[in-house]
Amino acid sequence: MTTQFSDTFNPPLAAEDVLAGEADCRSYSYEIANGRTHRPEAVVFPRNAAQVANVLLYSRQTGIGIIPRGAGTRPFLGTAPPRGVVMSLAKMDRIVRIDKGNRIAVVEPGVTLARLRQSLAAEALFLPPYPYAFETATVGGCAANCTGGPASLKHGVFKQNVLGMQLVTGGGAIMEIGAYTMKNVVGYELSTLLCGSEGTLGIITRINLRLASLPADSQTLMAAFDTLIQAGEAVQTLAELENPPDRLAIIDPWMLTWLARHQPADPFPPQGAVVLCQTAGIESIMARNADYMRDQLESRGARSIKTFSNTDSAETLWQIRAAGLEALNRGDHAVTTADMSIPRDKAVALMTRFEEISRRYDLPITNTGHSGSGVFQPVIVSDPPKRSRTNATRQALADMSDTVLSLGGYVSMTYPCLGIERAKFNRPAPAGLDKVFKSLKAVFDPYGTLKPGHSF
Amino acid sequence: MNTQFKDLKKLGDKVNACTRCGFCTYYCPIYHETREEGNVSRGKITLVQEVLKGNLDLNGDLLEKLESCLLCKTCVVNCPSGVELDKIIVSARADYVGHKGLPLLERIVFRYILPRRQLFGWLLRLVARIERVLPRSDRSGMIRHLPEFARGLGRGRNVPRISNRFLRDRLPSVIHPPRGVPVRGRVCFFAGCGMDYVYPQDGLDSVHLLNRLGIEVVFPHDQGCCGVAVMLNGDFVTARKMALETARVFESCDTVLTGCATCGATLKGYRTYLGDTAATQYRLDRLGDKIKDINEYIIDVLGMPGQTFQVRPEFKGMRITWHDPCHLGRYQGIWEQPRRILKALPNVEFVEMPDADRCCGMGGSFSITHYELSQQIAQKKADGIRASGADLVVTACPGCLVQLNDIMLKNGLPQQAIHIAHLLA
Numbered sequence: 001m002t003t004q005f006s007d008t009f010n011p012p013l014a015a016e017d018v019l020a021g022e023a024d025c026r027s028y029s030y031e032i033a034n035g036r037t038h039r040p041e042a043v044v045f046p047r048n049a050a051q052v053a054n055v056l057l058y059s060r061q062t063g064i065g066i067i068p069r070g071a072g073t074r075p076f077l078g079t080a081p082p083r084g085v086v087m088s089l090a091k092m093d094r095i096v097r098i099d100k101g102n103r104i105a106v107v108e109p110g111v112t113l114a115r116l117r118q119s120l121a122a123e124a125l126f127l128p129p130y131p132y133a134f135e136t137a138t139v140g141g142c143a144a145n146c147t148g149g150p151a152s153l154k155h156g157v158f159k160q161n162v163l164g165m166q167l168v169t170g171g172g173a174i175m176e177i178g179a180y181t182m183k184n185v186v187g188y189e190l191s192t193l194l195c196g197s198e199g200t201l202g203i204i205t206r207i208n209l210r211l212a213s214l215p216a217d218s219q220t221l222m223a224a225f226d227t228l229i230q231a232g233e234a235v236q237t238l239a240e241l242e243n244p245p246d247r248l249a250i251i252d253p254w255m256l257t258w259l260a261r262h263q264p265a266d267p268f269p270p271q272g273a274v275v276l277c278q279t280a281g282i283e284s285i286m287a288r289n290a291d292y293m294r295d296q297l298e299s300r301g302a303r304s305i306k307t308f309s310n311t312d313s314a315e316t317l318w319q320i321r322a323a324g325l326e327a328l329n330r331g332d333h334a335v336t337t338a339d340m341s342i343p344r345d346k347a348v349a350l351m352t353r354f355e356e357i358s359r360r361y362d363l364p365i366t367n368t369g370h371s372g373s374g375v376f377q378p379v380i381v382s383d384p385p386k387r388s389r390t391n392a393t394r395q396a397l398a399d400m401s402d403t404v405l406s407l408g409g410y411v412s413m414t415y416p417c418l419g420i421e422r423a424k425f426n427r428p429a430p431a432g433l434d435k436v437f438k439s440l441k442a443v444f445d446p447y448g449t450l451k452p453g454h455s456f
Numbered sequence: 457m458n459t460q461f462k463d464l465k466k467l468g469d470k471v472n473a474c475t476r477c478g479f480c481t482y483y484c485p486i487y488h489e490t491r492e493e494g495n496v497s498r499g500k501i502t503l504v505q506e507v508l509k510g511n512l513d514l515n516g517d518l519l520e521k522l523e524s525c526l527l528c529k530t531c532v533v534n535c536p537s538g539v540e541l542d543k544i545i546v547s548a549r550a551d552y553v554g555h556k557g558l559p560l561l562e563r564i565v566f567r568y569i570l571p572r573r574q575l576f577g578w579l580l581r582l583v584a585r586i587e588r589v590l591p592r593s594d595r596s597g598m599i600r601h602l603p604e605f606a607r608g609l610g611r612g613r614n615v616p617r618i619s620n621r622f623l624r625d626r627l628p629s630v631i632h633p634p635r636g637v638p639v640r641g642r643v644c645f646f647a648g649c650g651m652d653y654v655y656p657q658d659g660l661d662s663v664h665l666l667n668r669l670g671i672e673v674v675f676p677h678d679q680g681c682c683g684v685a686v687m688l689n690g691d692f693v694t695a696r697k698m699a700l701e702t703a704r705v706f707e708s709c710d711t712v713l714t715g716c717a718t719c720g721a722t723l724k725g726y727r728t729y730l731g732d733t734a735a736t737q738y739r740l741d742r743l744g745d746k747i748k749d750i751n752e753y754i755i756d757v758l759g760m761p762g763q764t765f766q767v768r769p770e771f772k773g774m775r776i777t778w779h780d781p782c783h784l785g786r787y788q789g790i791w792e793q794p795r796r797i798l799k800a801l802p803n804v805e806f807v808e809m810p811d812a813d814r815c816c817g818m819g820g821s822f823s824i825t826h827y828e829l830s831q832q833i834a835q836k837k838a839d840g841i842r843a844s845g846a847d848l849v850v851t852a853c854p855g856c857l858v859q860l861n862d863i864m865l866k867n868g869l870p871q872q873a874i875h876i877a878h879l880l881a
Binding site: 114 | 475502537
C-alpha cells in the first residue's frame, strides 16, 4: 500500500506521512455499529490541500473510501465502507494568521483547541465555543461536526464562529467558500452547509474563525439544587436573561453520584443537581451579572450557591465536569446516546418525561448537554450490559425519541446504537428535502469518496 | 482465546476502561512530536484490545508500538477514566517476552550482565577507559561526545563519563555523622547504577547530607542494580530474581533511602508486577514499604523544616529551578518536598519553570532506541529552562541529569543540571 501511494501521488506524501503497517492501521480502527471495529487499509497525513486532493484522486481510481479524522475525540459515525483509508488531519496544523484588528484567525484543520487557545490568549483573543473535548479536539473536527457545549447559549454553536473555509470537495476540487469578512453574498453561503456535514461533502483544509476579545476575567457560580427539575427551571430562567451566562451547564443526579464515586478531587455535592454558570467580562459588569444570576438561582430554590471569583479557580470545575462526561462513555458500560434538540422552553417537560422513562425501564438516564440551548445528549447507562437490558434500552430510546418528536424537536443518532438505524429515530425529512440533500452530496462528492454509506 | 496473555489478563476489565475520549493526546510527549495514534495511550489500548480479541498478533511490529512509550504516566494521571496505561504496557511487554522471548542483546544484558554486579562493574571500568579518548563536550571533561561508531547509543549524544572510582569503592559499610552531631536515626542507602557508576559524587553528597542531619548510613556492598530496565521491558523472571536479591540485601534494614527517583519508584514498584507467589508478594511488599526517596525522608519522616539547609558557596546568588522527574512526581507522589527545601534556601532565588513536570524524554532505554525522538521531547525542556531564567536546574534523578545536561549543551545553554544533594551544604 505504501509503495502504491507514493507512486500515485504527485506531489508525493512523505514516507512518514503514510502508515500501512498492521499495528498502525489497527490503532486507527474505527467503530461501526454494535461495537464492531473496522481496520483501515492505510492512514495518510496530508500536509496541504494539494496532497488532500491527490489522496482523493487515488480514492476515486481505486474505489477505496476516505474517512477524515481530526483528534478522534468523537468516534466515527454510521456504517463503515467495505474498504477505507483514514485521512488524519492531525499534521496539517499551522496557525496561518491571527488578525487581531479584524478578530479573525486563519487556521489549518489539525490545530487543537488547546494550542489555539494559548496562541489567541497571547493576543487577548479567544474562540468562544467550549466543547467537552475543549483541549484535544481539532478545529477541523469541531467545524465538521458543528460542536456545541456550555457556551452555545450565548455564543452559538461552532458554525457561528466560522466565517469561511478552504475546502477540498469529495470530487477533488480545491475551493474557497464563505468569506474573510462578516458577509459575502456573491453566490450561496456554503460555509454553513459544511459545518456539521461530518466530512461527507469535503475535507476542510483551512478555516477562517471569528474570534472574540478575551474577557478580562470570569466568575463562576455553582448552585446546588435538590431536584433535576428545579435545576432545569433555573437554567430556563438564566437562559431568558437579557445578558445570559457565558457558559451554562447542568450536572444531573446520576452524574453527581458518579463523580463522587470516581473523581478524587470532586468539588460537587454528591446528590441533587448542580447548575454551573459563568459570566465573563470586566469586573464591574461581571459582578453585576453575577449578582443578578445569583438572585435568579435563589429564587428558583438553590439550596447553596458557591462563587468562584476568577477564571483559574473555576476551570477545575469545568474540567472535572468534562472529564466526567468523557468517562461516562466507559467501554465497560453499554452506553447509548443520541443528540436530541428541542425548543428551549420545552426542556423541563423533556427532563420530566425522561425521569419517568428512566423509572419505567429501571435504567439510569443521565443528561449531558442542556446548557439552556435546548440541546440534550442523554445517555442511557446499562451496567452491566445484559440481553434483557438491551431490549429495555431500545425501548427507552424509542420512548425518548417519541418524546422529543412530540415536543417539536429533532433526534439524530450520534453514536452507533445497538444496530438501530439512525434514520429510524430521526424526524423524516420534509418532503423534497431528502432529494435536495442527495443532490448536494452528489454535487460535492460525485464518486462517493468520502465516508461512503454514511449519509444520503 | 489465548491463554498466553497471563499478565494482561491480570488486569481484567481495566483494559476496557478506555472511552477513546482522546484526553491523552493532549498530554503525551511522544504524540506531540509524531501525531500518530499508535504513539499515544488511546491507540496503544486499541492495539492491546485487538491482541486480546485475537485480531492482531503480538509480534515485532506491535512490540515496536509498545516500546514507543516513555512510561512517564502523564496520560495516566490525567485520564478521566483512570486507565493505567503503564500497567497495560508493561504487562503486554511481559506477555510478549513470555511468549516470544527477549531479543538477543537484551537477553545478554538483562540476564547475564545486570544481575552480576561485579561483571557489570568490570565492563563499566572498561568503558570508562575508552571514554577517556572521546572528545570533551564541556570544559571539565566530565561530559564527552559519543563518537560515530557509537551512534547506536545516540548520535552526537553528550554523556557523562563513567567514574574512575565507583561509589561502592568510596564508601565504607557504615558512614557515621560527623563528631558533635547526635545520632538520631539509621538508614540504609541504595545507590543505583547512576549514582554508583556515573555520579558517585552525588551519592557521597546524599550520604553526607544525611550524616549532617544526624543519620547514620549503612551501605551494603552487595547491593546491585534495581533492574528497572529488566522489569519494564517485560523480563519478569530476571527482574524477580534481582528484586528478591535486593530484598535479601536489605533484609535487616528498616528504612532504605535512595537518591535516584527511578530506583525509588522501581523498588516501590516491584510489588505491582513481580509477585508470583504469596511468599514473593509478601517479601516485595515488605521491601517496598521500607523505601524512601531522600527528599521524602527529609521532609516527611524527619520533619525537617526547609530552613535547615544552606547552599554550597559556588551556588550562592543563583536563580534555581526544579525539574520533576516522572519517577518522583507521578510515580511516587513526591512534588512538594523538594520544593519546600529549595524555596526556603537562603542566598538563592527559586523560580518555577514552565512545565516543570513534563517528562525529559530520557525514558531509560527509550532514549537509546529512540534517540532522535527523545531529543525532540527534551527540546521542550530546554525551552522551558530558557524561559524560566534560571541559572541552575535541580533534580533528583541521574537519568534526568544525563538527558537535561545533554540537551542544554546541544542548545548552547549555559545552565547545568545538578542533583539536589549536591546543591545543599
